Amino acid sequence: MKTRCTTLPATFIVVAALMSGSCLAKDNSREAALRSAEVARFQAQVDADGAALGKLLDADLEYSHSNGKLDGKSAFIASIKDGSLDYISLEPTIQSLRLFGDVGVIRGLAKVAVTLDGKTSEFTIGYSDVWLWKDGRWQMTEWRSTRLPDAPAK
């Protein structure tokens, strides 16, 4: 009887540890994949790479521009491919990344140089985006940014 009493809790602990280890490893792996996807998505916008954006953006994307305009996936990619929205450079800094099951939420800052309808401007944004783990990869489903005040001249 003593053996059974000590074995059962020990067995539970081992099983629990294995399950949690698997869970934690999955989260760590997905977190790294999400960081990579975020960097790849910014780069694809600069490169106007429609094929890459097609994979990185969710079909139900809601892309909320800082001016309040809302684009879906196809309209957003089309504006990048036709050059009406031309990202010259994007320099993101990820400030936080959190996972909620198959949902990832990133918050960060980005220095933006962009030509929109022929007018070029440079500014910094604070942004947050929401990603989904679908079909074995991360896909961005929401984007929101707000333009930050210009830094005072030195």
Next chain:
Amino acid sequence: MKFLVPLAACLLVPMAQAAGRGDAASARAAIQARFDAALKADAAALDRLLADDLDYCSYLGTCQTKAQYIGDVTSGVLKYQAIKSTVDSVKLFADTAVALGKVDVTATRNGEPRSLHIAWTAVLAWRDGRWQLTTWSSTSIDPKAK
């Protein structure tokens, strides 16, 4: 012993979540309740509606914790006079809800009056049998923006 925290989270959270889930209607209700609680400076209600790991980013790009936000609301640093909100969309992903909307806010911060039209994104997590706001980000927009 710190390893026990993520261990417990990985094991117990899915078990708790399986016990019941929120839907889009209850997510919308939680968002409205949050606005109502902010308007009334109701700290107890805000404590229930905001997640402990809340990341609350204003239209200025500055971000606050749950304690900081509730502190501003209850101390009167941030005083809402009127909040009129609309929820444009809610997407559900298991125990996470992602909502977009707009809100007209009349408020004072440090005594200075503000009247804003804001577009927002909210991420809510279903925890302890209720929706809790985990992420808030917003931007000030032209009132005519659709």
